[in-house]
Structures are given as structure tokens and as C-alpha cells.
Amino acid sequence: MKGATVQVAWHCSEPVLSLDFHSQSGLLATAGADHDIKFWSVHHKENGAPTVTFEAALCYHSKAVNVLRFAASGQLLASGGDGGEILLWKRSLIADEKPCWRILKTFQLHVRDVLDLAWSPDSALLMSGSVDNQCMIWDVATGKVVQILNDHQHFVQGVAWDPAGEYLASISSDRTCRIYARQSAPKKSKKRKITAVESLFTCRQVLAKTEVATPTITTTTDGNVKAFKAQHLFHDENMPSFFRRLAWSPDASLLIVPSGLYKMAHDAPSFNMTYIYSRKDLSRPCIHLPAPSKPVVAVRFCPAIFALVKNVAEKDMSSGFSLPYRLVFAVATVDSLIVYDTQRNCPIVVFAGIHYAAITDIAWSADGRYVAVSSQDGYCSLLAFSKDELGTRLSCNEAPANVSSCLPETVLANAQQSLTATSAEMSLVSEPGGLVDHDQSPPDAACPRPLRYRRITLAALPASLPPNVLEQPILPISISVPSPSPLKTRKITPVALAEDSR
Incomplete structure (x- = not known):
């Protein structure tokens, strides 16, 4: 394996807030605080290190783009920004058979920043989480909200849609993770009509606290009994990240939740943790993955499913999973990336000390060959x-x-079939927008000219970047991760204030 922080100006030195791989073309899409979405082709250098080449840009958001996600069909892209808007882009081909992305719809109901998005398995619905404390479920064909989930009391920083279509998950800085279950629609009566809002999802589980032992001993008729006290499972709003991106496994058997906080006892120190929940029991975590010294901000599963590895050492086999295949997933802390699988109890690789600022998102290519992370320092690592x-x-x-049915090729085929069945309900809006190759003139009428068209030159960055890769398969509890954070100074000019005459 090879890893590197790619030395290009990803978003004009502005923070890179999200990224995702297109399942068919393999293009990497990134979203940044410069208001743009950019597409990059990923390839290797002569020494085998990964690198990228800029392909095109989407320029329509008026503020920072916090999240972008491709639909399973590969034909739709959703992006959410600081203005509360969600843009839906549709992929089409222009005359020379090059892909072009045009705005299909604009969803505008959130009043504040959209922080995360999740597609339904059939690409027919879209879930969003926002700083306005709400989750919304959108009908892609009509552009209307079919349900608003307003149970959270603080920012919703992560959402995830179960690949089986039965559950939704959301996590907030109110220190709770909520599991919503699909409910069957009640029978209609003549007196009262049942709306889609009343018959879609209902909150099934609230993950908030766990009980830990306290030093207090209570004497009862049965003897001495140790008392227990409830402790929060997750970090509060002071966690140094705006994102808590949780994820379901591609086979829908596991839910992994970041931003965990764990105590062995009431008076014991807290550890950063990643919680793994089994679909069979979503009320309590079945596995605790300890993290390094920084909180966990994102989790992402590799879309591919792998065969079990033979001749694995017995000491490495006690992972806690009993699956007849292997799933691979990546856990991102504020300053490191750790890759695990479900067969071994130690990481496959630890990728640390690569960014000066917080990591914001993770993405896997469809074939599992690449994993990418974005950071607020303006760079991405591969x-x-x-x-x-x-x-x-x-x-x-x-x-x-x-x-x-959960394999990438099957998911793609099913999603494309579903998209074809509903495409007649969709209509292109008249708003300008599109993807333009930076080495060509704007496309013709077959692909409307974007709102802003400009030539972008990738500037080389200084060679003094953080160290590249630490590829050491060690337990994350023992990882010592450097966290360089140079202080920025600014000049402050004193201003004389007039004394109150009263």
C-alpha cells in the first residue's frame, strides 16, 4: 500500500469539507469552503504513490459546501451547503460523450447549514441533517419533503440510511444517536386521510447513556451492592469537529457510530471510542473500538465484500465478529485514519500525522483500491x-x-433500474449550472453554460508538509499520534472609545 497527502491546491487553500467517489467512473468529487464542487481523476505516480488530476468544477453554491454524496445509481449527486440549500445534480452526456452535470432540483427548507446527506438504497429518497436541529426526508422525484424528524435538541451532524431500507440513523451534538424504523402505513378511513409524513419512519431507539459502576457501596438485606450511574455515550457540542459521520455496513448488519466517549468506572478517565452496533440489537454496542487521543469524527465502509483470509494467526482472530465474509471499514479521528476489517482485532493500517487541521470526511472507491480523507487544512490524503x-x-x-444484493454491482443495477422507472417524474429546472472541462470551451446548448466559468490552474504547494504515512498495524489504544497545530497570529489595532457623558 502507498499513502500520501496530495500536494495540489484542492480548493484554493480553503478547507475541504467533504468528498465521495463516483461508483462508475471512479472520479473523486470534493466539496470545499470556496463554494465549489470539483472532480478529480485518481491514478498512480511512477513510484506507486496515489495522485490526482483536476477534471472539472461545479460552481453554483453561494456559500461553503459541507457535504456531497453520489446516489447508488451514479446518475445523481446531492450537495448541501451553508445556506441551508440542497442541490440535486443529474449526470448526462454531451455531444463528445463526456459527462456533464446539470442542476435537476433545488431543495430549500432548512433554515441553517446542511451538514450531512444520505441516499435511500433505491435513490428515490434523500435524508438531510442540519444545524437547525432537524432531519428531513425528501422525495427526489417531486422535490418535496415527505417527513421532518425534529427530535434532536442540537445540531444534527451525521445521518445514515440502512442499505436494507428499514432503518435510518442520525447523530447530534445533543449527545444522542437516534434510530428510526420504517412503519407500515395504517389503513385509510373515510373520515381521515393518512399522509406520508405520518406513515414513513418513527423513532425506535435513542442511544444516549450507559451505566457504569460508581465507588459508592449500598448495603441492602441481600448484602453489599455496587451502585451504578448513567454516563453519556457521546461527546458534547465542544467536540472539535462539525461532523459526526456514521455509517451502515454494505450488508446492513452493522452500524458504526463515531464521537464515542467511554468510562470504565464513574471516577475513571474517559476514552475516545467508536461504537459498533449489531442490527440484531441496536439498543447497546456489541463492540467498543478504542481510538487515539483525539475524538472520532467519521466512519465509512468499503463498498466491496471480501472472502475470509486463510491462515490468520489465532491471536488476531478474536475480533468479536462471526461473519462468513470480511467487511473493511475506515475510522477517522481528528488527525488520523485507521483501517479495520471484521476478521482481525487489530488495524490493517494506521495513517497518522498527515494533516495540521481536523479531518472532515472519508470516501472509498467502489473497488476498494482507494480510500481518501479530506481536511480543514485545505488538503486531501489518499x-x-x-x-x-x-x-x-x-x-x-x-x-x-x-x-x-448488497454487492456494488448489484446495488448499481437495482438503483439504475429504479431511477429509470421514476425518471419520467423528474424535470430539469431552468437554473444555470453544469460541469465544464477546464481545458475546453463551455459546452453547447446540449449542456447549459454554468453560472461561473473560469480556468483553474493547480498550484504546486511547498514541500514542507506533514509526514506521509505510518503503516503500522498496532492497536489504536497504544497509538501516539502527533497533533501539530501551529498558532495563527494577527495584528490587533487598539481603538479609543468615547467615555459615556452620563
């Missing part, structure tokens, strides 16, 4: 795996029957 380094990918014929 970790490239050689062919079969993570293991042998399972095909539809090799995978168990219950997970074959």
Missing part, C-alpha cells in the same frame, strides 16, 4: 491498496445469498 491487498473480492455468484 491511501492506495494494490490488487487483492485487502483480500479477494466476492462476486455475486460467490457471496452468500443474503448479501449478494
Whole structure:
């Protein structure tokens, strides 16, 4: 494997807030505080290190773009910004068979920043989480909200949609993670009509606190009993990140939640933690993954499913999972990336000391060859795996029957079929917008000219960047991660204030 912080001006030195891979073309899309969405092709240098080449930009948001996510079909892209708007982009082809992205719809109901987005498995619905404390579920075909979830009391910083379509998950800085379950629509009566808002999802579980032992001993008729006190599972609003991106596994069997905080006892020190919940019991975590000294801000599963590795040392086999295949996932703390699988109890790789500011998002390529992270320092880092380094990918014929529908190629085919069935309901808006190759003139009428068109030159960055890669498969509890954070100074000019005459 090879890893590097790619030395290009990703978003004009502004923070890179989100990124995602397109499942078909392999293009990496990034979103930044410069208001733009940019597309990059990922490839290797001669020495095998990953690098990128700028391809095109989408310029329509008026403020910072906090999140972007491709639909499973690969034909739609959703982006959410600081203005509370959600833009829906549709992929089409221009005359020379090059892809062009045009604005399909604009969703505007959130009154404050949109921080995270999640697509339904069939790409028909979209879930958003915002600083206005609300989650909204949007109908992509009509552009209307079908349900508003307003249970959280603080910023909603992460949302995730169960690949099986049964559950939703959201996490907030109010220190709770909420699990919503799909409920069947009640029978209609002549006197009262049942709306979609009343029959979609309802809160099934609130993950907020756990009980830990206290030093207090209470004497009862049965003897001495140790008292217990409830402790919060998650960090509060003072966690140094605006994002808490949680994730479901591609087979829908696991939910991994970041920003965990764990105590062995009431008076014991707290540890940063990642919680893994089993679909069979979403009320309590089945596995606790300790993190380094910084909080966990994002989790992302590799879309591919792998065969079990043979001849794994017995000491590495006690991972707590009993799956007939391997899932691979990445955990991002504020300043490091840790890659795990479900067969071993130690990380595959630790990628640390790579950014001066907080990491904001993670993305996997569809084939599992690349994992990328974005950061507020304005750069992105890439970790490239050689062919079969993570293991042998399972095909539809090799995978168990219950997970074959979760493989990337099956998900893509199903999502495209669903999109084709509903495409007649969608209509392009008349707003300008589009994706333009930076080496060509604007496209013709087949692809409307974007609101802003400009040539972008990638500037080389100074060579004095943080160290590249630490590829050491060690337990994360023992990781000592450098956290360089140079202080920025500014000149303050004193101003004389007039004395109150009274």
C-alpha cells in the first residue's frame, strides 16, 4: 500500500469539507469552503504513490459546501451547503460523450447549514441533517419533503440510511444517536386521510447513556451492592469537529457510530471510542473500538465484500465478529485514519500525522483500491491498496445469498433500474449550472453554460508538509499520534472609545 497527502491546491487553500467517489467512473468529487464542487481523476505516480488530476468544477453554491454524496445509481449527486440549500445534480452526456452535470432540483427548507446527506438504497429518497436541529426526508422525484424528524435538541451532524431500507440513523451534538424504523402505513378511513409524513419512519431507539459502576457501596438485606450511574455515550457540542459521520455496513448488519466517549468506572478517565452496533440489537454496542487521543469524527465502509483470509494467526482472530465474509471499514479521528476489517482485532493500517487541521470526511472507491480523507487544512490524503491487498473480492455468484444484493454491482443495477422507472417524474429546472472541462470551451446548448466559468490552474504547494504515512498495524489504544497545530497570529489595532457623558 502507498499513502500520501496530495500536494495540489484542492480548493484554493480553503478547507475541504467533504468528498465521495463516483461508483462508475471512479472520479473523486470534493466539496470545499470556496463554494465549489470539483472532480478529480485518481491514478498512480511512477513510484506507486496515489495522485490526482483536476477534471472539472461545479460552481453554483453561494456559500461553503459541507457535504456531497453520489446516489447508488451514479446518475445523481446531492450537495448541501451553508445556506441551508440542497442541490440535486443529474449526470448526462454531451455531444463528445463526456459527462456533464446539470442542476435537476433545488431543495430549500432548512433554515441553517446542511451538514450531512444520505441516499435511500433505491435513490428515490434523500435524508438531510442540519444545524437547525432537524432531519428531513425528501422525495427526489417531486422535490418535496415527505417527513421532518425534529427530535434532536442540537445540531444534527451525521445521518445514515440502512442499505436494507428499514432503518435510518442520525447523530447530534445533543449527545444522542437516534434510530428510526420504517412503519407500515395504517389503513385509510373515510373520515381521515393518512399522509406520508405520518406513515414513513418513527423513532425506535435513542442511544444516549450507559451505566457504569460508581465507588459508592449500598448495603441492602441481600448484602453489599455496587451502585451504578448513567454516563453519556457521546461527546458534547465542544467536540472539535462539525461532523459526526456514521455509517451502515454494505450488508446492513452493522452500524458504526463515531464521537464515542467511554468510562470504565464513574471516577475513571474517559476514552475516545467508536461504537459498533449489531442490527440484531441496536439498543447497546456489541463492540467498543478504542481510538487515539483525539475524538472520532467519521466512519465509512468499503463498498466491496471480501472472502475470509486463510491462515490468520489465532491471536488476531478474536475480533468479536462471526461473519462468513470480511467487511473493511475506515475510522477517522481528528488527525488520523485507521483501517479495520471484521476478521482481525487489530488495524490493517494506521495513517497518522498527515494533516495540521481536523479531518472532515472519508470516501472509498467502489473497488476498494482507494480510500481518501479530506481536511480543514485545505488538503486531501489518499491511501492506495494494490490488487487483492485487502483480500479477494466476492462476486455475486460467490457471496452468500443474503448479501449478494448488497454487492456494488448489484446495488448499481437495482438503483439504475429504479431511477429509470421514476425518471419520467423528474424535470430539469431552468437554473444555470453544469460541469465544464477546464481545458475546453463551455459546452453547447446540449449542456447549459454554468453560472461561473473560469480556468483553474493547480498550484504546486511547498514541500514542507506533514509526514506521509505510518503503516503500522498496532492497536489504536497504544497509538501516539502527533497533533501539530501551529498558532495563527494577527495584528490587533487598539481603538479609543468615547467615555459615556452620563
